[in-house]
Amino acid sequence: MPDSVYxxxxxxxxxxxxxxxxxxxxxxxxxxxxxxxxxxEVVKLDMQLDDKGKVEAYRTKLN
Incomplete structure (x- = not known):
């Protein structure tokens, strides 16, 4: 396999x-x-919450 750079x-x-x-x-x-x-590649999952602690959005960090 030849050398690769990503x-x-x-x-x-x-x-x-x-x-x-x-x-x-x-x-x-x-x-x-x-x-x-x-x-x-999923590296982190978190949520954005409102001032009452209710989930407003799901966030996924990818590489």
Whole structure:
């Protein structure tokens, strides 16, 4: 196998429904301006909360 170099970027996707949809949103948006996307690694999951502690959005950080 020949030597390879890869560029790794960080994305954060959001969704009001789920972490899975947040990840999909990030990848779909990135695919509009980046080419040859092959792998997305979930590195962190968190939630945005309102002032009463209710979940407003799910956030997924990807590399």
């Amino acid at each position: 560029k790794v970027i960080e994305l954060v996707g959001t969704s009001t429904d789920s972490w899975e949809k947040a990840a999909a949103n990030a990848v779909e948006q990135a695919a509009k301006s980046l080419r040859d996307l092959r792998i997305a």
